[in-house]
Amino acid sequence: MVRVTNGNSIQEVPSQRHGMERFDVKRGLVKQISENGGLATLASEFFDDIRDSGDNSFSGSHGVMTLIEANYNEKGALLVDVTNVAPDFEDPEAVKTAMDDRRRWTLFLDAATGYNSKxxxxxxxxxxxxxxxxxxxxxxxxxxxxxxxxxxxxxxxxxxxxxxxxxxxxxxxxxxxxxxxxxxxxxxxx
Missing domain, CATH: 1.20.1270 (Substrate Binding Domain Of Dnak; Chain:A; Domain 2)
Incomplete structure (x- = not known):
């Protein structure tokens, strides 16, 4: 359960932690991203609340993703751990926002790995x-x-x-x- 503020109220909603995921990264991309300020700088282009954890890693949150932790490991792979909360499916605006959050996540992965979804x-x-x-x-x-x-x-x-x-x-x-x-x-x- 995660506490989420919704207007003037705070409600507890079930969260879903995905566990650590590993993504291959195109050769040379980690170096390029490091030269451009690192993974946290890249993530801040897609998400609102990002904290640089050093060594090409960050933690943060954005919308339905209440916790995002990511880093490049010593082998050059991207490791991510994300905790999501389900949107209020009765509220069309909340669903639209969640879809935008998902789009941002996909675009971040594209940029951080150099590969598209397929x-x-x-x-x-x-x-x-x-x-x-x-x-x-x-x-x-x-x-x-x-x-x-x-x-x-x-x-x-x-x-x-x-x-x-x-x-x-x-x-x-x-x-x-x-x-x-x-x-x-x-x-x-x-």
């Missing part, structure tokens, strides 16, 4: 596919090693070491590294 969706699918591929490679390697009678101890030890590297990369959110190591794991056990 491209962001494609990149997210690609990112998830890399994680899935890495997890499948671990499962296949373990299954192969459990069935194989002529895999040397040295190869088994190498495979287990690679599995640990893949799991660590996945835990750190480095799906690209995990997928690359998974490919090498598959070749090791061929």
């Amino acid at each position: 491209q962001r969706g494609d990149k997210a699918k690609e990112w998830a596919k890399k994680a899935s591929k890495a997890k499948s490679a671990i499962s296949a390697a373990r299954h192969f090693m459990s069935l194989s009678k002529n895999t040397s101890e040295e190869v088994t030890a190498q495979a287990e070491s690679m599995i640990e590297e893949i799991q660590t990369a996945l835990e750190q959110g480095d799906n690209t590294k995990a997928a690359g190591r998974a490919e090498k794991l598959g070749k090791l056990l061929e």
Whole structure:
């Protein structure tokens, strides 16, 4: 529940926190945005209440988005966490304002990532596919090693070491590294 002022009254409305989302960013864009004042400066072009948190990050709010937190991580991806409240659907003006808030959010993501909505969706699918591929490679390697009678101890030890590297990369959110190591794991056990 979030307290929202509505004219002269304060009402409690249910809020929906989306959790941290990750977006790929076009190569070179983080540097360009940093040179132009950073992520908070960019966000202030789209939202009213923005506070610079330093290190290319900000927190703020705008309309139905009662909390917006965003930053570029060390790998150059945009991480965002947003809490939304539902508008009063009985009030056409509130719905119109909420639609404008959503439009501003989409335009901000376009500017902060360098990708449009479709491209962001494609990149997210690609990112998830890399994680899935890495997890499948671990499962296949373990299954192969459990069935194989002529895999040397040295190869088994190498495979287990690679599995640990893949799991660590996945835990750190480095799906690209995990997928690359998974490919090498598959070749090791061929």
